Amino acid sequence: MKTISLKLENSFLKEIDKNLIKNRYGTRTEFIREAIRDKLSTFEKGELIKNLSRLRGTSKLKTTDEQLNKVRKKLAKKLFNI
Numbered sequence: 001m002k003t004i005s006l007k008l009e010n011s012f013l014k015e016i017d018k019n020l021i022k023n024r025y026g027t028r029t030e031f032i033r034e035a036i037r038d039k040l041s042t043f044e045k046g047e048l049i050k051n052l053s054r055l056r057g058t059s060k061l062k063t064t065d066e067q068l069n070k071v072r073k074k075l076a077k078k079l080f081n082i
Contacts, residue, residue, distance in 0.1 A: 006032070045079055 008016075016031055025031040052075070 048075075048079060 013028075016028055019025070020028065020031055023031075025034075
């Protein structure tokens with residue numbers, strides 16, 4: 001694991017500290033790591049949605065409602081970690 005240095009305004013740190021206690025984080029580092037993971041996950045979901053929208057209507061195959069529902073369920077699991 002690498003160490004990085006981060007400069008934040010005092011008001012921002014106070015807000016983080018308030019949320020540390022409220023959400024039971026042990027350290028600022030733990031809080032910031034989770035915030036970064038959440039942001040990266042949001043980016044990944046956005047990319048998946050963008051790629052799916054490009055594919056919409058490109059299939060030449062006939063698909064049944066049952067097949068579409070299976071695909072939707074798989075995508076929901078991947079997107080929302082269900």
